Amino acid sequence: MFLEIKDLSVKIENKNILKSLNLNINKGEVHAIMGPNGSGKSTLANVLAGKEDYEILNGKINFKDNDLFDLNIEERAQEGMFLAFQYPVEIPGVNITPFLHSAINSKRKRMNEEEIDNLSFAKLLKSKASDLGINIDMLKRSVNTGFSGGEKKRYEILQMSILNPDLAILDETDSGLDIDALKIVTDGVNKLKTNDNSFLIITHYQKLLDYIKPDYLHVMVNGSIVKSGGPEIAAEIEKDGFQKFQ
Amino acid sequence: MNIQDNYLKNKKNIFFSENKDIETHRAKLINIFENDRFDKKNNESLKNINLKNFIDFKYKYLTPEETSVINNNQENSYSIVSVNGQCSSFKDDKIEISKILDEDYNDFSENNTIEKNDHFVNLNSLFLNSGFKIIIKKNNNIKIKISNIITDDDLTIFQKNNIICEEGSSLNLIEEYENKNNSTSNILNVIKLEKSSQLNHFLIQDNSPNHNLIITSHSSCKKDSTYIQKVYNFSEGYVRNFHYSELTETNSEADLQGIFFLKDNNTSNNKTFVKHLAEDCKSNQVYKGILNDRSKATYFSNTHVDQVAQKTEGYQLSKGILLSDNASYFSKPELKIYADDVKCSHGSTIGPIDENAIFYLRSRGMSKIAATKILISSFINEELSSIDSEQMSEIIQKKLVRYLSKVK
Numbered sequence: 001m002f003l004e005i006k007d008l009s010v011k012i013e014n015k016n017i018l019k020s021l022n023l024n025i026n027k028g029e030v031h032a033i034m035g036p037n038g039s040g041k042s043t044l045a046n047v048l049a050g051k052e053d054y055e056i057l058n059g060k061i062n063f064k065d066n067d068l069f070d071l072n073i074e075e076r077a078q079e080g081m082f083l084a085f086q087y088p089v090e091i092p093g094v095n096i097t098p099f100l101h102s103a104i105n106s107k108r109k110r111m112n113e114e115e116i117d118n119l120s121f122a123k124l125l126k127s128k129a130s131d132l133g134i135n136i137d138m139l140k141r142s143v144n145t146g147f148s149g150g151e152k153k154r155y156e157i158l159q160m161s162i163l164n165p166d167l168a169i170l171d172e173t174d175s176g177l178d179i180d181a182l183k184i185v186t187d188g189v190n191k192l193k194t195n196d197n198s199f200l201i202i203t204h205y206q207k208l209l210d211y212i213k214p215d216y217l218h219v220m221v222n223g224s225i226v227k228s229g230g231p232e233i234a235a236e237i238e239k240d241g242f243q244k245f246q
Numbered sequence: 247m248n249i250q251d252n253y254l255k256n257k258k259n260i261f262f263s264e265n266k267d268i269e270t271h272r273a274k275l276i277n278i279f280e281n282d283r284f285d286k287k288n289n290e291s292l293k294n295i296n297l298k299n300f301i302d303f304k305y306k307y308l309t310p311e312e313t314s315v316i317n318n319n320q321e322n323s324y325s326i327v328s329v330n331g332q333c334s335s336f337k338d339d340k341i342e343i344s345k346i347l348d349e350d351y352n353d354f355s356e357n358n359t360i361e362k363n364d365h366f367v368n369l370n371s372l373f374l375n376s377g378f379k380i381i382i383k384k385n386n387n388i389k390i391k392i393s394n395i396i397t398d399d400d401l402t403i404f405q406k407n408n409i410i411c412e413e414g415s416s417l418n419l420i421e422e423y424e425n426k427n428n429s430t431s432n433i434l435n436v437i438k439l440e441k442s443s444q445l446n447h448f449l450i451q452d453n454s455p456n457h458n459l460i461i462t463s464h465s466s467c468k469k470d471s472t473y474i475q476k477v478y479n480f481s482e483g484y485v486r487n488f489h490y491s492e493l494t495e496t497n498s499e500a501d502l503q504g505i506f507f508l509k510d511n512n513t514s515n516n517k518t519f520v521k522h523l524a525e526d527c528k529s530n531q532v533y534k535g536i537l538n539d540r541s542k543a544t545y546f547s548n549t550h551v552d553q554v555a556q557k558t559e560g561y562q563l564s565k566g567i568l569l570s571d572n573a574s575y576f577s578k579p580e581l582k583i584y585a586d587d588v589k590c591s592h593g594s595t596i597g598p599i600d601e602n603a604i605f606y607l608r609s610r611g612m613s614k615i616a617a618t619k620i621l622i623s624s625f626i627n628e629e630l631s632s633i634d635s636e637q638m639s640e641i642i643q644k645k646l647v648r649y650l651s652k653v654k
Contacts, residue, residue: 049609073608089606093624099607106611142624159610
């Protein structure tokens with residue numbers, strides 16, 4: 001199993017958010033999680049990425065034969081986990097290009113691979129940016145600073161394509177995107193998909209799933225997955241909302 | 247030993263002790279020390295320090311041998327070595343360096359912007375034992391680097407300098423304070439900018455833990471002149487930076503900036519004060535601090551706009567990052583505006599490093615320590631990238647790397 005979440009319960013500030021959650025993802029699969037506001041979707045994404053604000057009450061997570069809780073945030077990233085943030089953080093003064101260069105090399109170092117030099121990195125970045133319709137001038141700017149909502153999401157996908165993760169978690173990447181930006185972002189994701197990597201896509205709306213076809217769809221309500229099945233569940237949600245799952 | 251006994255005992259080594267007017271002034275200062283109740287709450291010069299250590303001191307001064315002034319004519323640049331607060335006289339057609347004279351003393355003592363109850367400035371006036379005067383002659387464009395060296399342990403340097411930029415002149419002045427011995431330097435710089443002159447003044451402070459540096463400056467700007475001061479404090483010993491500017495004629499500008507990097511038990515007290523006394527003048531006061539361990543800092547900023555100073559633009563900003571729960575930074579910006587057509591602002595933000603930004607960077611594979619360091623560097627990125635001298639930028643970067651290497 002590539003990612004195995006077993007009986008996971010999590011709380012933050014005395015509030016139980018995830019309750020005995022189970023989820024298995026195999027290599028090469030695309031899973032989508034849909035659920036109403038406050039159901040714990042983003043908490044799940046943050047816990048997977050290692051955010052330290054949460055208290056793990058119970059459960060286990062295995063990722064690529066590692067106990068995920070033995071790895072800190074950066075080790076998880078270096079092992080191939082990537083979280084595309086719902087609200088990417090603006091970091092003025094930290095330039096995009098050296099930041100991404102150092103990120104990719106930290107991963108290569110852990111994998112005992114040779115570090116990528118400046119020139120090769122610049123070429124790689126330029127080609128990936130151009131695939132995503134990102135202006136080269138944007139790469140001279142500070143991380144997410146002064147970016148529009150669409151630019152931020154596009155930049156998350158750029159980072160994802162550079163870091164080429166084994167498991168990408170997209171936390172409401174579609175929110176705040178107009179239809180053209182949504183197409184560019186989802187094209188980026190589809191291009192990256194292979195039989196060796198997996199995706200966990202978190203969304204409110206069926207719209208995103210018109211562009212990225214999931215193999216499995218899960219409905220999350222009140223901290224637990226209440227229904228799992230194929231992409232056809234999306235139509236049910238579209239028709240009746242989340243009410244019937246609660 | 248009380249102040250009076252200390253003064254009388256060392257009088258023969260103190261400048262101008264033969265001058266009756268100066269002696270009368272000093273008698274008044276002694277009287278202040280003997281009668282002041284040292285009200286810590288309302289006196290900014292007393293915050294975070296044990297004044298007793300500074301008042302009840304053992305006076306020691308060594309007069310240095312002649313020092314060097316190196317002139318590189320091709321680049322209009324000069325290197326000055328100031329030893330124990332003194333430097334040799336020098337004169338050419340562009341600059342003039344000399345010892346301070348009785349007549350200069352009035353420039354220091356009659357200054358009305360510097361607060362009367364600043365005990366450190368008063369101590370400086372009482373025990374004055376060194377100092378020099380630099381004049382940049384009309385319409386010259388000059389670079390000067392001053393290395394301030396103290397030769398022995400336990401010295402008490404009380405130094406007054408007078409810097410005058412004549413009409414149309416421009417001076418790029420770098421002052422380095424990098425002392426490794428156990429001494430105290432109390433320095434007052436009085437800076438005069440004549441019409442259409444400019445001074446870019448950089449102060450690099452990097453003293454060892456037992457060296458105290460108390461530096462006060464007063465600059466006054468005439469028509470169309472600009473004073474830019476940038477302080478980089480990497481010192482491991484106590485540093486006090488109190489800097490006052492007066493914009494006395496139209497279209498003049500003062501820009502007082504500082505960055506300080508504190509760790510261990512170190513303390514730094516900072517103050518900037520700009521007085522707008524004429525129309526169409528601009529000022530900027532920006533201090534940023536990074537505080538680790540149990541370090542402490544204060545920053546008082548003040549913009550005073552006189553009623554004649556219409557069309558003033560005056561900005562203040564204070565920012566601090568606390569890297570430890572035990573570090574503290576007290577900041578107090580003030581505006582006093584007596585004119586009605588002005589643009590003024592002040593702001594202050596102090597807090598721990600942004601945990602969301604740390605999480606974001608770590609989630610891309612960067613270690614926590616690397617993420618912290620990159621965020622500290624980004625916090626002062628604007629100040630660092632605005633340094634236009636490659637040599638200066640290299641010096642500051644090296645010191646920053648040294649500071650960051652201790653951040654855990």
